[in-house]
Structures are given as structure tokens and as C-alpha cells.
Amino acid sequence: MAKTAEKSSDTSKAKGAQSSRELLIETAARLFAQNGYNKTNMRELAEAVGMKAGSIFYHFKGKEEILFAVMERAISDLLEAVQKDIVPAETPRQRLRVLVRTELDMFLGDQSSYGLVLIHEWRSLTADLQQDLMSMRAEYESLWNATLADCHLDGIIKANPKIVRRLLNGAFSWVIYWYKADGECNFEQLVDEVMLMLVNPSAG
Amino acid sequence: MAKTAEKSSDTSKAKGAQSSRELLIETAARLFAQNGYNKTNMRELAEAVGMKAGSIFYHFKGKEEILFAVMERAISDLLEAVQKDIVPAETPRQRLRVLVRTELDMFLGDQSSYGLVLIHEWRSLTADLQQDLMSMRAEYESLWNATLADCHLDGIIKANPKIVRRLLNGAFSWVIYWYKADGECNFEQLVDEVMLMLVNPSAG
DNA sequence: TATCAAATCTAACAAATGTTAGGTTTATAA
DNA sequence: TTATAAACCTAACATTTGTTAGATTTGATA
Numbered sequence: 001m002a003k004t005a006e007k008s009s010d011t012s013k014a015k016g017a018q019s020s021r022e023l024l025i026e027t028a029a030r031l032f033a034q035n036g037y038n039k040t041n042m043r044e045l046a047e048a049v050g051m052k053a054g055s056i057f058y059h060f061k062g063k064e065e066i067l068f069a070v071m072e073r074a075i076s077d078l079l080e081a082v083q084k085d086i087v088p089a090e091t092p093r094q095r096l097r098v099l100v101r102t103e104l105d106m107f108l109g110d111q112s113s114y115g116l117v118l119i120h121e122w123r124s125l126t127a128d129l130q131q132d133l134m135s136m137r138a139e140y141e142s143l144w145n146a147t148l149a150d151c152h153l154d155g156i157i158k159a160n161p162k163i164v165r166r167l168l169n170g171a172f173s174w175v176i177y178w179y180k181a182d183g184e185c186n187f188e189q190l191v192d193e194v195m196l197m198l199v200n201p202s203a204g
Numbered sequence: 205m206a207k208t209a210e211k212s213s214d215t216s217k218a219k220g221a222q223s224s225r226e227l228l229i230e231t232a233a234r235l236f237a238q239n240g241y242n243k244t245n246m247r248e249l250a251e252a253v254g255m256k257a258g259s260i261f262y263h264f265k266g267k268e269e270i271l272f273a274v275m276e277r278a279i280s281d282l283l284e285a286v287q288k289d290i291v292p293a294e295t296p297r298q299r300l301r302v303l304v305r306t307e308l309d310m311f312l313g314d315q316s317s318y319g320l321v322l323i324h325e326w327r328s329l330t331a332d333l334q335q336d337l338m339s340m341r342a343e344y345e346s347l348w349n350a351t352l353a354d355c356h357l358d359g360i361i362k363a364n365p366k367i368v369r370r371l372l373n374g375a376f377s378w379v380i381y382w383y384k385a386d387g388e389c390n391f392e393q394l395v396d397e398v399m400l401m402l403v404n405p406s407a408g
Numbered sequence: 409t410a411t412c413a414a415a416t417c418t419a420a421c422a423a424a425t426g427t428t429a430g431g432t433t434t435a436t437a438a
Numbered sequence: 439t440t441a442t443a444a445a446c447c448t449a450a451c452a453t454t455t456g457t458t459a460g461a462t463t464t465g466a467t468a
Contacts, residue, residue: 053427054428054448054449057427058445059445062426160389166379167401171374171375172374173378175371197401224416257456258418258419259416261457
């Protein structure tokens with residue numbers, strides 16, 4: 001490895017990238033989220049990590065493989081975070097809140113670039129790569145469906161659980177367009193509002 | 205005008221385009237919705253309307269102006285449809301249902317291409333053009349906010365109306381990814397489910 | 409028919425961009 | 439020190455794509 005050490009201390013934030021491949025993924029996530037996948041060319045990405053465009057192809061087969069790597073991480077990070085927090089939650093309502101908070105955090109938290117790219121650039125992926133990601137996502141979605149089904153049985157939610165899940169997924173994907181952390185409502189209050197919208201307070 | 209008459213009968217569906225400009229907007233909406241703005245080049249668009257790429261620039265200053273025209277129409281159609289249906293609605297809950305149905309129809313109905321492009325390709329627009337569209341949209345949004353505020357006062361919804369609006373906007377933008385008209389739930393049932401999720405049945 | 413403007417075509421430019429092949433540097437190990 | 443492979447660079451290719459200028463056609467009008 002050449003100048004990875006010194007370069008990574010330049011460009012990477014916390015959780016510094018060990019390898020160049022790692023650094024490329026992190027930086028690509030940031031650039032793709034900021035300027036879009038199409039409007040981010042290999043030369044920009046290369047410069048941002050401190051190397052030349054051609055060198056990227058030593059680490060990735062092509063541009064799309066980088067996009068895939070970013071999205072892959074988005075999904076695995078999300079699943080990991082949920083699985084960690086959902087265990088101590090005992091009631092369906094508590095588990096629902098964990099899911100809501102975690103997915104919102106994916107789009108608004110520290111690592112929001114990954115979630116942002118996953119949503120925004122979905123159509124920039126080839127169909128078969130989309131399929132690969134969807135099967136990775138299946139386990140995560142089953143957590144949602146199970147939890148919402150429980151909530152429905154308990155009368156906590158009234159509408160069809162599967163439809164609610166879809167609607168929420170869209171609602172959360174959208175928050176990046178309007179939610180400002182310095183606005184009238186902080187993150188935890190946002191979670192409260194979502195629960196307030198969803199849940200019948202006189203049940204469960 | 206050259207071959208507009210015969211060509212429009214080839215490519216346009218109902219509500220056939222009178223002028224070439226009109227035909228270009230319709231076709232662009234369809235192609236942009238289908239394949240994305242970036243992946244639709246002027247040559248494809250030209251061929252789809254039966255002319256050559258260069259000729260498009262007689263009708264539009266550039267590609268972005270076509271995108272803007274599509275989005276402009278999406279917004280004005282939406283506002284028109286809402287204003288037409290919201291008048292006979294008497295209660296806040298009925299007005300809310302009109303808003304829900306109309307916005308859902310924008311993404312799932314006959315003219316869904318326009319709504320689809322408006323959502324998907326938002327970031328493909330220059331910032332100042334985005335601003336222009338947002339001020340056009342303001343009137344429509346005020347209808348939402350007024351209605352949701354009424355619903356909140358009546359206790360029909362519990363959560364913050366402005367937040368609910370934002371969440372719904374995202375949820376509806378997302379339906380195109382999952383809703384199938386031939387699935388388990390038809391359009392009107394979908395509207396019902398949304399209302400069921402939102403509204404406290406024991407109030408208003 | 410002659411005229412004129414609207415509408416379209418032809419042909420090419422110019423910039424951006426993903427990608428590649430081959431050379432060069434750097435670190436590691438014998 | 440030398441051999442080797444990983445990591446990176448240089449330089450260019452090939453394609454795509456928005457755009458444009460000028461020629462050409464079409465349709466209506468006088």
C-alpha cells in the first residue's frame with residue numbers, strides 16, 4: 001500500500017478507513033449523497049481520496065460496483081443496528097418504536113449518506129444488482145412485518161400491517177428533504193410524532 | 205408544421221397532443237418516468253416523437269426546460285384536480301380524504317408519469333428552477349396544512365399536522381415502488397387504509 | 409405561382425466520462 | 439540488496455451526449 005495512511009487522516013472523519021477500498025466507499029457515499037451518482041465522476045471521487053481516477057479500478061471493477069458497495073453497507077448497517085436494539089424491547093409497541101427510530105436514524109444520523117444513496121440511487125443500479133440487494137433486505141423487512149402484525153393483533157394499529165410498512169418506508173425515505181435538526185422538533189420528538197400518528201393511544 | 209398530425213396519432217394516447225411541443229412534453233414525461241432523466245437522451249426522445257434530435261431545440265431551449273415543463277404540468281394538474289374535488293367536501297375528514305385520494309392518484313393514475321418525474325428527478329433540476337416549482341406548489345400545500353390543522357382541532361388526528369403532511373408526502377411518493385393495481389387491494393381500498401392509519405376512528 | 413415564416417433536418421462540434429493498458433513507485437521478505 | 443507483488447500513476451481511447459449553425463422542407467398567404 002502506498003500513501004494510504006497519510007491520506008486517510010486527511011479525508012476520513014471518525015471511524016477512519018483502514019484500507020483504500022474502505023476509504024473509497026466512505027467517500028463515495030458522501031459524494032453520491034451530496035451530488036448524486038450521475039454527477040459524481042471518477043475523477044472527483046479519485047481526487048477526494050487523494051489518488052488518480054485510473055487507480056480506482058484497481059479496487060473496483062467499475063463505478064457501479066462502488067455504488068453497490070455503498071448500498072450493501074447501508075443495508076447491513078441497518079440490520080445490525082435493529083437487531084441490537086430490538087432484543088430488549090418487550091412489547092410490540094416498544095419494538096415498533098425501535099424500528100421507527102432506527103430507520104429514521106438511517107436517514108438522519110451520522111451515517112445518513114449510506115441510507116440516502118440507497119434510496120436516491122436505486123434506479124441507477126442494474127436490475128440484477130437491485131435483486132441482490134432486495135434479498136439482503138428481506139431479513140430486515142421480516143422484522144417489520146412481524147412487529148406490525150403483532151401490533152395489529154393487539155389493536156395498536158388498525159390498518160393493514162403490510163400497507164403500513166410500505167407507507168412508512170416511503171415516509172422515512174422522505175425525511176431528508178424536510179427535516180432539520182435545528183428546527184422545532186428534535187430527533188426523539190420526531191419519533192414520538194410518528195408513533196402518535198400510527199398508534200391508537202387507547203389500545204395496547 | 206410538418207408531420208405532426210400523422211405522428212401524433214402514432215405515439216400519443218388519449219388526449220392527443222395538438223402541437224409538437226405538447227407531444228414532446230407528453231413523450232418526455234413517459235420516457236423520463238420509465239428510464240429516468242439522465243438515461244433518456246435527446247435522440248431517443250426525438251425518435252419517440254418522430255423527429256430528429258436537433259429539431260427539439262426549436263421548441264425548447266434545452267433538455268432541462270423539457271424536464272421543467274413536465275414538472276410544471278404535474279403541479280398544475282394536481283392543484284386543479286384538488287380544487288375541483290375539495291369544494292363539495294364538507295367535513296375536515298372528507299377534505300382530508302380528497303387530498304389523500306388526489307395525491308395518490310397523481311402517482312398511480314393515468315397521468316402518473318408526471319408525478320413520477322416530479323418526484324424522481326427533483327435533484328436533476330437546477331436550484332433556481334427547483335425554487336420556481338416550490339412556489340407554484342405553495343398553494344397546494346396550503347390546502348393540506350389547512351385541512352390537517354382542522355383535523356387536528358377536531359381531534360381526528362393526534363400528531364403535529366405539519367409533520368403528518370411531510371410524512372404523508374413521502375409515503376405517497378413511494379407507492380409507485382410497491383403498489384400493484386392487480387394486487388390484493390384496489391385503489392379505493394388503498395385510500396381507506398391510509399385513512400385508517402391516520403384517523404382516530406372514535407373522533408370527529 | 410411566388411413569398412415567407414414556421415418547422416424540421418443534416419452534420420458536426422465540444423465537452424464529459426467510464427475505462428484500460430502499460431509503466432512506475434512502494435512496501436515486504438528473502 | 440534484490441525479487442516480487444500490491445498500489446498507484448500516466449496517458450490516452452472510445453463513446454455518449456447536449457447543443458448548434460446552416461441548409462432544407464412544408465404549409466399558408468397573397
